[in-house]
Amino acid sequence: MNNTSNLSTPAAVTPATTNTKTNNDSAEELKVPPLSGWLTDLHRHHHKDGDTPNKQVRTIGVLTSGGDAPGMNACIRAVVRAGRYYGYRMVGVNRGYHGLLRGEINELTAGKVSGILSRGGTFMMTARSKTFPTEEGIKSAARMAKVFGIDVLVVIGGDGSFKGAQKLAHVGLPVIGIPGTIDNDVASTEYTIGYDTAMNTAMECIDKIRDTASSHERCSVIEVMGREAGYLALNVGMSSGAEVILLPEIETDFDRDVIKVILECRNMGKNHYVVVVAEGVGNSVQIAKRIEEITGIESRATILGHLQRGGSPSIRDRQTACFMGMKAVECVNEGRLNRIIAERGGKCVDLDIDEALNMKKSIARDEILGAKIIAF
Numbered sequence: 001m002n003n004t005s006n007l008s009t010p011a012a013v014t015p016a017t018t019n020t021k022t023n024n025d026s027a028e029e030l031k032v033p034p035l036s037g038w039l040t041d042l043h044r045h046h047h048k049d050g051d052t053p054n055k056q057v058r059t060i061g062v063l064t065s066g067g068d069a070p071g072m073n074a075c076i077r078a079v080v081r082a083g084r085y086y087g088y089r090m091v092g093v094n095r096g097y098h099g100l101l102r103g104e105i106n107e108l109t110a111g112k113v114s115g116i117l118s119r120g121g122t123f124m125m126t127a128r129s130k131t132f133p134t135e136e137g138i139k140s141a142a143r144m145a146k147v148f149g150i151d152v153l154v155v156i157g158g159d160g161s162f163k164g165a166q167k168l169a170h171v172g173l174p175v176i177g178i179p180g181t182i183d184n185d186v187a188s189t190e191y192t193i194g195y196d197t198a199m200n201t202a203m204e205c206i207d208k209i210r211d212t213a214s215s216h217e218r219c220s221v222i223e224v225m226g227r228e229a230g231y232l233a234l235n236v237g238m239s240s241g242a243e244v245i246l247l248p249e250i251e252t253d254f255d256r257d258v259i260k261v262i263l264e265c266r267n268m269g270k271n272h273y274v275v276v277v278a279e280g281v282g283n284s285v286q287i288a289k290r291i292e293e294i295t296g297i298e299s300r301a302t303i304l305g306h307l308q309r310g311g312s313p314s315i316r317d318r319q320t321a322c323f324m325g326m327k328a329v330e331c332v333n334e335g336r337l338n339r340i341i342a343e344r345g346g347k348c349v350d351l352d353i354d355e356a357l358n359m360k361k362s363i364a365r366d367e368i369l370g371a372k373i374i375a376f
């Protein structure tokens with residue numbers, strides 16, 4: 001059961017018709033309200049504080065949780081602006097579930113989310129909390145939300161944060177989840193906010209490393225993020241022409257998958273090699289050492305690390321953040337609570353949280369095979 005709207009046409013704020021005629025055509029002929037009319041219309045529908053479409057909800061809280069991801073700020077901004085547009089009181093919870101337990105909750109005005117759209121990270125900060133997942137932790141967090149008058153909590157985070165949100169829903173705090181993680185490992189959605197920026201950052205770094213690897217005729221082993229998920233490694237590896245890509249989801253036979261491939265490349269005339277390793281596969285410094293010992297090819301390891309999580313979000317991430325943020329508020333307006341916002345078939349949809357968290361996704365085998373076929 002999902003509710004669908006096109007990602008490129010958010011219902012809440014886009015004028016309904018597009019002008020394809022020349023500038024000389026009058027607005028009346030085109031049956032398109034002139035721009036000034038459209039603005040007036042927008043104003044007329046602007047709800048006053050408390051005059052909200054969903055009378056059961058007065059206050060919406062928002063937090064970011066787990067690993068930060070570029071575009072989280074853009075998403076907070078969209079949630080806050082859309083929420084305020086409809087007349088909800090908006091509050092921000094600092095430091096994810098950790099801050100919720102501690103009551104780190106502040107009013108979010110339109111001004112507080114100005115100037116953050118293009119900034120990486122999350123201005124509300126994020127955290128991982130060990131206390132929160134306990135039975136007592138969940139109940140305390142829900143109680144704290146109630147103390148601050150939060151009627152619905154919007155959680156921007158990854159798979160772990162969503163499990164926490166589901167538990168909050170089960171103890172009676174309504175939630176909406178928005179996927180934000182560079183790992184793209186949330187089963188219910190094809191895309192998570194931050195993934196595109198992180199892939200581009202890693203790809204640019206690998207291009208630079210390849211320049212020096214080729215000059216020194218070396219093998220470069222490059223570790224990208226992903227403790228349990230290889231989406232980033234696979235797509236970054238393929239897009240930077242890595243000769244070898246190692247993923248946590250696939251068991252590696254070192255001699256067959258690494259050494260043999262590098263030697264075949266050398267015999268074809270290659271003089272440098274890039275091996276992209278997802279963090280969860282193992283120690284990249286050790287991998288480089290073993291390659292050098294067995295092949296005699298000078299090897300170096302680079303761990304890209306946290307730089308992959310930072311930086312100004314790409315347009316893909318900003319746009320997805322804006323649409324998903326607006327969709328979350330649309331769900332509240334229409335009384336659809338305990339939902340996960342997702343991208344499915346290129347559309348922004350919302351799914352029941354229990355159904356969404358039961359979904360599974362894995363890297364397509366043909367994508368892995370394809371990356372191997374064009375690697376050399």
Ligand SMILES: Nc1ncnc2c1ncn2[C@@H]1O[C@H](COP(=O)(O)OP(=O)(O)O)[C@@H](O)[C@H]1O
Binds near residue numbers: 065097127157164165
């Ligand atoms: N199974 C779970 N039950 C309840 N809360 C969880 C669970 N897993 C994670 N969390 C909470 O969500 C936080 C963020 O999860 P984490 O896995 O670190 O990041 P992400 O949400 O990006 O995957 C954790 O620190 C924890 O407080």
Ligand SMILES: O=P(O)(O)OC[C@H]1O[C@](O)(COP(=O)(O)O)[C@@H](O)[C@@H]1O
Binds near residue numbers: 066226227228
């Ligand atoms: O910030 P830390 O603790 O170094 O965590 C690193 C992990 O965080 C991530 O960037 C994001 O993972 P989560 O969002 O699931 O926490 C992973 O790719 C990486 O393995």
Ligand SMILES: [Mg+2]
Binds near residue numbers: 066160183
């Ligand atoms: Mg995760």
